[in-house]
Amino acid sequence: MILAVALLLLGAFAAVAAPRLLSRGDWAEREPVVALWAWQCAVAAVLMSCALAMVFSAATAWQVVRGHVFAPAPHGVVEAYALGAGGSWAGWLAALLALGGVWTGAMLTREVWRAHVRHRHRRAELLLRAPLLPGEEPSGERLVVLEGARPEAWWLPGTAPQLVVTTAALRRLKGRQLDAVLAHEQGHARARHDWLLHCSSALANGFPQVPVFAAFRDEMHRLVELAADDTASRRYGRLTIALALVELNEDRGAFGPCPTAEAQVPARIRRLLEPAPRFSAARRLRLTATAALVPAVPLLVAFVPGLRALG
Template sequence: MVVSLTLLTLGVLTALTAPRLLARADWAEREPVVALWVWQCVVASVLISFGLSMTLSAAAAWQAVRGHVFAPAPQAVVEAYALAAHGPWSAVLAVLLACGGLWSAAMLTREIRRARARGRRRRAELLVRAPLLPGEEPGREPLVLLEGERPDAWWLPGTTPQLVVTTAALHRLKGRQLDAVLAHEQGHARARHDWLLHCSAALATGFPQVPVFAAFRDEMHRLVELAADDVASRRFGRLTIALALVELNEDRGVFGPSPAPDAQLPQRVNRLLAAAPRLTAGRRLRLTATAALVPVVPLMVAFVPALVAFVPALRGLR
């Protein structure tokens, strides 16, 4: 029970402190891909902590669960967790955490279903506005040109992602700006950013009072755009993609004195124009490796008692 409570405490502390620590990081905008990885590792650590706490609490409360969890383990390992000395709260804790896990799965399922419904609706609207030519199949064309007075370009995720560009965008964008916009949208498609958005939205919707999940959703929306901007800027230059963003959005009031529709766009343009240098390869590697170790911490907490008890038992067998 002590290990279970330790894991629960570790998950709660990570959920409370990680958003504050990451908010102070001055490198996230310079390395959005690394920042995406760090956030995923932090959230994975929280979920692993709660999952292992639930498993050990259930093993302490019910003999049937204990038999399955510790079936291949020597008796010394089982005794190291002191499962027999559990209190009445172990069953309550296990049930609460199990309900949290089921609720998370339900929220993710609902988010995926809603996203698929939105995708089907948008593709149906697209077919109405841009009918198929003879010989074309629905959803097979990677690029769709749409008649429209508003300059726009967006990505439709799915089994075969599609890039949609309006004719107004073709008239507005100059030189290689259109290529830069297409590279931006292709960056979303290749990295499957839609799955990150779905998972973060499901967790934030299911647990709105948990700071790490709300911050995870907000940062995913921001960082995936920065990462896609970097994909385009590496191929066509920062100035090209910055000017393309301005051309596509200047008529929407985004760059006015009170930019309400999308306050992130001016920040994205300023970031591209500032051209802050990237972190060194060594620092990127250290950040990536450190983040990968974060989910390992709850695993170590859970398995250290077993290892400590198993090694002497193994020596006794010799």
């Protein structure tokens, strides 16, 4: 029972410390891909702590669970965990954590289903506005041009991803700006950023009282755009994608005094026009490896009594 409580305290510490540590400085804007990885590792550490606490509290409360969890372990290892001292609290804690796991799965399922419904409706609308020509195959990447007075471009994910551009956007995007927008949206599709957004939204909506999940969702929405901007800028230059962002968002109030849904666009443009130097490859590797070790900390804590018994 003590180990389960320790794991819960570790998860709570990670939930409190992660947003503060990851938001320090401008390193996330300089390396958004590494920041995306670090956020995922931090959230994985919180979830891992809760999952392991559920396993050990259940093993403390019920003999049948204990038998399955510690079936291959020597007798000395089982004694090292002192699973007999937990009382009824262990059962209640295990049940509560199990309900949390079920709720997390339900929220993720709901988020994926809602996204599927949205994509299906948008594809039906797209097919209605831009029907396939005779002999045209519905599969494969294709650029769809829609008649529209508002400059817009978006990527429609799925088994046959499509880039949709309005005629107003074509009139505004000059030179290689359309290619840069295409590269930006392809960056989203290749990195499967939609799944990151679904998972972060599911956790934030399912557990609104947990600040780390809300911060995770907000940062995912910001960092995926920065990562896609970098993907496009590496091929077509920072100025090209910055000008494309200006053309696409000029009429949406993104550059006015009142906050809008596109409030991050000016910051993205400033970042592209005034880029901070990237980290060295060695530093990026160290940050990636350090972040990967964070989810391993709950595992290490969970195995400490057993390792001591074996040692």
